Structure formats: structure tokens, C-alpha cells
Amino acid sequence: MTKPAPLHDGARQPQPRAAQPRTAHGRTAPQRTATVLDTLRDEILTGQYRPGERLPSERELAARFETSRGAVREALKKLEQLGIASIQKGGVRVVAVEEATLEVLGPLLELQAVPDAVLADQIMQVMSLLVIESARDFALLATDEQIEYARKLISGILSGAPGSPETLEKRVALGRHFMETCGNLPMRLIANGLRIQFSQKMTDRGFAPRPEPVAFRIALLKVHTALAERDAEAVAAAMREVMQVNRRALRDALEAAGATHRGLDLIPSPPPRGLNR
């Protein structure tokens, strides 16, 4: 009978909802969903809800954000896409970040002014694995033209200004070329995800790795040679060197920018207790 007093543990404030462009009907610019999404996402990622915990109902959220249920639903769907929420009849539940999708990486990295060094390094580790493997397969499967194209890219990188955007672009292009040519779709999909969630955003935020020139060039030159000989193992080994230099460069860059080293501690929330409430 009675209005069910606030269900979810309070603590979270009503969210001011500053002025937005208002129209005749009190509608605001298309951005409602984004507001709701960003707020809830960050609240979850910063551990204000625990895994297994229930989010307020769609109707409650709509009231809290002073918007319609439809907009809230859109936001919730995106949370579900990120893998950090699960919509079911009976209520929306929070999912542990460890069970989420690759796409949480972006938001996770953006939680702080400077991306966490440990997390970034872990991503680099995975990217290295994939690039090395794809390079190996590339050396085995590529046509002569594709090999030639890769070598030309490498020449371009070696002859260009080490830190310039064009050179960086070629480095990215080389990785993509390996990935696309080696024919491994899943690998490519993962690399896509990492690029979108990580590489691209890191570059945008000014953390493009600037590898130590000498070691980088030496390693790249080895790749260049090994490709000509189609020596898959040599290509893989040389690419490992390249990626190691890259990885170290990024680590140093983040270090210099004062990054945290929280790693898994970034994601909050001790183990879920029960499933309820």
C-alpha cells in the first residue's frame, strides 16, 4: 500500500541536473541518455554499487534523473552492452567488472586524468601477443604484394620523423595490415576492440608511445629483413622486440605523467555477498 520508501541504500545524491537547453515542452537536448549512462556507469565502476546488487528500478531512475523511462531504458541497455549490468524481469543487476566485455576498458581508463599504468601495461601485453602472432601468420600466408606493402610501411616508418603523427599512423597501419592479412577473424575483432578502447583514446589524450629510437629502429629493421626472407619465427621474434620497446615507452610516458599503479584495485567491490537487494 504505502509508497515504498527508498529501496536502494541511500547515499547517492539526487543529481542536480543543471540547466540544459529547454524547449517548449520541457524537453531537453538529446543527451539525456548520455547523462544517465555516464552517471550510472561511473557510479558502478567506482564501486558505488556492488556486483549482484540491484539498481533502482527504471521508474525510480527516471524520477531521479528527471527524465522518461524510455531514456533510462536506453541508458540501461548501454550499461548492459558494457557488460556491467544485466537487465531482467525483477530488476536490473550490477555485474562484476571482471565479467564484463572489452568495452569497459575505455570507461575504466577514462576514470582518471592519467590512465592507470598497470592496466595500460596489461593491455599492451595482450596487444603484443596478438600482433606477434599475427605477424608470424602473416609471414606464412601473405602474398608477395602484401609482404612488399608491409616492408614499404616499415621503410616509411624508418625514414619518417620518429614522433610525427604520420609515422605513428604508419605504425598503426602496419599492425592492422598484419592483422587483416593473417586471416584470423577473432584476433582481428579483439584487436579492433583494443584499438578503439585503448590505442585511439590514448593517442587522443596525448599518450602516444614514443619508443626509444635506436632500439626501435634496430628491431624494426630486423622485421624488415625477416619479412623478405619470409622467416616467420624471425618476424615474430623481431616484432616481439618492437612491441617490447613500445610497451616500455608507454610505461615511461605514463610514469612521467604521474599515473597510478592500481591495476586490479581499480575495480572496486569485494566479492558479491548474496544476490539480493
Place this chain on the structure above:
Amino acid sequence: MTKPAPLHDGARQPQPRAAQPRTAHGRTAPQRTATVLDTLRDEILTGQYRPGERLPSERELAARFETSRGAVREALKKLEQLGIASIQKGGVRVVAVEEATLEVLGPLLELQAVPDAVLADQIMQVMSLLVIESARDFALLATDEQIEYARKLISGILSGAPGSPETLEKRVALGRHFMETCGNLPMRLIANGLRIQFSQKMTDRGFAPRPEPVAFRIALLKVHTALAERDAEAVAAAMREVMQVNRRALRDALEAAGATHRGLDLIPSPPPRGLNR
């Protein structure tokens, strides 16, 4: 196109509710969204729309499926989640499968009665990479208890019936244990995705790999030993053997079931027709 005066702007009264539900509308019902989603997804994956092409507008789709725009929107959002559609003002566009997310793998594998052998093998290749790397890190980082737990799992696998569900479960648990303990979140997220999209569904469909017992046991025993000595490289090498045996087993199983070997040919394909403007 005259615009009628705004109809509603009055304060909304709570609600009359309570009382009797009048079965007025003949709303048909369950899973409208799922229907739309499945249809469009398969149409895209089978190449009936080409990348870059526009999908019909939400209103048109609503008419075609005899449902509301809301339901269509929900479906489109999920297509976007899969990474094979991009919703923008001006129209929904189809995205090349190569640019999608990991989550297309599931639907892609389910397109055929027997999953494509090449695609499955590629997934196994990626899983191997990840498991091997996580095992290496595990050997370096794990506590004594965690090492012990892993060894106990291995003992369990070795002593259990090779093909039994319990043994399979332990094999999966071992991989997860490595993955969770090595502390690499991105790697774990990827492995999650692959497990959900691939391993789980393969098992459900009866394609659980049954590795050749002798080689499998020998390799696993090496892992068991190497773990005790905390020899990371030996662990990695032994796990590579394990995964190779697994990979071959799955390949043979799919072979026997008459799987296709289309690989990348699964996806693109020019157009059976161009039914869109």
C-alpha cells in the same frame, strides 16, 4: 504537414491504476525484439546487406515487422552492440563484420548446423595464446596456495575419466584459475567473451573437445611438474602442448561432423540481391 498545436503539456497526474485490467488491446507479444533482432542479424551476417549500406528506417522496420518503433529500436541497439550496425542520425548503417565486436562470434558460429572449422580453429588459436601467456604469468605471480590449487585441479583431471563432464569442468576451471590469478584484466575480459561466445556454446552443441588421452596426459603432467618448480617458461611450453592437443581434438571433431572450411568466406559476400534503395 501542418503541425497541430501541442496537445499535452499538462502536469501528469499520478495514475488511475488499481482496479481491473481491461483486456482491451490485442497485443501480441513476447519477444518482439528478439524476432526483429534475429532476423536482421542473420540477414546482415549472411550478406544480404552490404557494409555501408543503409538499413530501412526505424519506422519502416516497425511496419515490416508489424511492431512498434520502440521494439525496433531495442533490436537495433543490440545490433549496434554486436558491432554490425551503426546508429546515427540520418540512418542506421551496416558495418563490416571485420569491424565488429567479439560478440558476433556466437551468432556467426550458429549460422550453420556445424560450426565452421576454420573459424573455430582460429578461436582456439587465440585462446591458446591467452591461456599460455596467463599460465606463464601465473607461474610467476601466484601464491603457494594458488599453485597448489592449480596442481590439485590437474591431478583431478588426470585421475578422472577423460571425457566426463566433471573432467571437462576441471579443465575449464584450470584455465579460469590461470586467467583470474595472473591479474591481467583485459586478458580475462577477452577470455570471458570467448568462453561465452564459443566454449560454452560448443559444449552445449556437443562439440566438446576430447583430446587424445596419452599426449594430453603427458603434456598436463609436464604442467604439473613445472608448476611445482615455478618454472614459468616450462609451464608455458607445457601448456602450449596441452592446447595443441586440444586444438587438434576440436578440429577432428568438427571434421567428423562435416564442418565447412569457409573461414573468412563466411562473412562478406557480395549480394544475393540488393533489396534496398
Place this chain on the structure above:
DNA sequence: CCGGGCTCCTTGGTCTTACCAAACCGGTCA
């Protein structure tokens, strides 16, 4: 003839109201 600017229409984004079905909760009755 060409390019820039303008208008109109389409399209996605949001809002509102309303009903349904499944899940959940509490009380009743056997």
C-alpha cells in the same frame, strides 16, 4: 556553369501514457 547558402524532408532521439506478463511478496487456508 558553378559554388554557396537556404529550405524542406527524413531520420534518429526523446517524451508521455498505458497495458501486459512474469516475478515477487505476504497472507491465507488446508
Place this chain on the structure above:
DNA sequence: TGACCGGTTTGGTAAGACCAAGGAGCCCGG
């Protein structure tokens, strides 16, 4: 004690309307 029942809560869907951004086509000055 345990099965049952009804009301409540919640997500799922429906339908109609309005808004603002994009795109396409048209017009006009150069």
C-alpha cells in the same frame, strides 16, 4: 508446515507526438 492465491513491482511493448540534426535538392549570385 506447506501449497495456494492475490496484489505489487518490474521489465516489455505499444502508439502518438515533438524536437533537432543531416541530407538532398533548389535557388541565386558570381
